[in-house]
Amino acid sequence: MNATPQPADPGADALGTSAAQARSAVLEQLVRQDPGRFRVLTGDRPTGRLHLGHYFGTLHNRVRLQDLGVELFVVIADYQVLTDRDVADNLTEYVEELALDYLAVGVDPARSTVFTHSAVPALNQLMLPFLSLVSVAELNRNPTVKDEIAHSRQSAVSGLMFTYPVHQAADILFCKANLVPVGQDQLPHLEVTRSIARRFNDRYGHGAAVFPQPEALLSSAPLLLGTDGTKMSKSRGNAIALAADADETARLIKGARTDAQRHIGYDPATRPEVSSLVLLAALCLGRSPQEVAEQIGSAGAAALKKTVTDAVNEYLAPIRARRAEFVADRGYLRQVLREGNERARAVADATLAEVRAAMNSDF
Template identity: 65%
Template sequence: MTTEPQTTRPQDDPGSEALSDSTSEASLRRSTARSEQIWADLEHHPSRYRMLTGDRPTGHLHLGHYFGSLRNRVALQDQGVDTWVLIADYQVITDRDTVDSIQERVFSLLADYLAVGVDPARTTIFAHSQVPALNQLLLPFLSLVTDAELRRNPTVKAEQEATGGRPMTGLMLTYPVHQAADILFCKANVVPVGKDQLPHVEQTRVVARRFDERYGRAGDGSAPVFPAPDALLSEVPNLLGTDGQKMSKSRGNVIELRMSADDTARAVKKAVTDPHRHITYDPVGRPEVSNLVLLASLTTGRDPHAVADEIGDGGSGALKRVVTEAVNEHLAPLRARRAELEADPAELRRVLAAGNAHANDVAEATLSEVREAMQMVYA
């Protein structure tokens, strides 16, 4: 990435194109190539990497989260990557007027994490609002970006277009900088994202570089305070909701991890299919049917075409029975573990408190480096 003199203002930054509303094809190719290098290196040197990822506690986790990210987090943790998982409770209020049920949702997220295999002995799980030094990084970071750059961020731009004229909160406008603070406070060097989220990682890289160029370095000055993180891209199954639309907690078209077997059966029974009796796996031509076939495939580890061929002329009824059985069987151990965790709220609180304490120690150390680099140490 192009560098600049220390006196350059952010609006003159040659790297500011990274903050545009879309990632260029060239940037996408670079990010993809770099991600492939990291995946290859992870097999041999997992200890080189610190990964940060997380979720907003706006609802309960579902199969889309499970197959899209949760299983991958556990795999990276088990591989030896230093794994950090953020429960982004402050980010709930970026676009919502209330925090109703937020405590219940925070601990629901935590129960899901532990139930799927996230190990608090190897993964730091923490809540945004409980780490003051992390949030204090927003102040110097905000000095490194412009209003125009923030408004070009895809998430901010989409929110602005979706409000229907309703004024956007300052917290929503600064959401990309808050994400940068989340990543940089613990000096994560890899961030699992989809291709549509690459601009957020690019923005974080720009913030890290601008901090170094404007404010300098701490300690002996041999290395920047903040590493420039890389995106860790992976193929994510394209699961639809039970109504055939994009899976979304707000649409009520998801199968939550916490659901009972009976609730799962009812959700699958209502799933949209099509009038053709013979079952095939054709995601383009038959997206709703293929989505159910894919669910059975993911939960059994079988090829989706083989699943479809086995059902054959059984129709949507047979397909839904197969999916219900496969999902419930796959999630049974997770749900049993989750029930144990929910029955012991003190343990959930202990795990979160320990993660918060570790995150605070790291955040305070990083903030001390920041103050030193900014020449704001007065004692």
């Protein structure tokens, strides 16, 4: 069945950045007042070991929300890496490495649901009716999809890549999540989800809202640069992995780019590489970047790197110790995934049954 052209949605830009920032501040207060009213969906693609950028960008916040009492669903998006042959050929290893990182940083499987795309058929089945509610033009102009295609190393782009925003909508809506922690660059993806929820309710809801329109909890995550001065990324080989040992961490930080000025200051605009290292030390030490920079003063880049190395290794020590425990018990790791998949399947099955009833296709 061909997609029916959709009229422009009023409020399609309602989650513009400034509005999203203001609303996010309100949501943060509501979460603290009544965490039980919120269900969060978040997750990652299993493409390699998670690093410090991930930790301070998203992982730390997930654990914070979990500990506040928010219901947390964490998807390991294994279907979304099928476009990368190198990753797909070693998928089991990548999925388990991701789950190990989650457990190590404090995601508690007794309070949160960790699951994989491929193990929840009903979730993926939702993508078909959802695709009927968006146009090809909308997918084409999604800035996140454009960025994925621009940075793809493939000679041809598969159709799966164009479905990423709709697949993400299925991730969020299958469990009826009403809150999604995102960075500003992910707002277009979330707006697709909100549009799909709104359009499904209008077309099939018969006056009732089958799906909530999830809201963005904007991350105030600090920008940490990689050791080469560019964005920290698994694919660029410039990241400090959470699973790296103390010696590897020291080696990576020793090779990090700085600048020619001996005096250490914190000025991200004019001294981004030095400032990123100062910020990393500050985050690990629980101090302000200005305090860290002032303490180092004119001692130079060597002193800065030693401060960062000591701070990072001390901060990561308990995380690495927990990870080592889980590595030694792969049976427990697989049990966590198995039980999380079972919980996610039960939720997805119930949602799909509701969707079929609303669409008069409950045969």
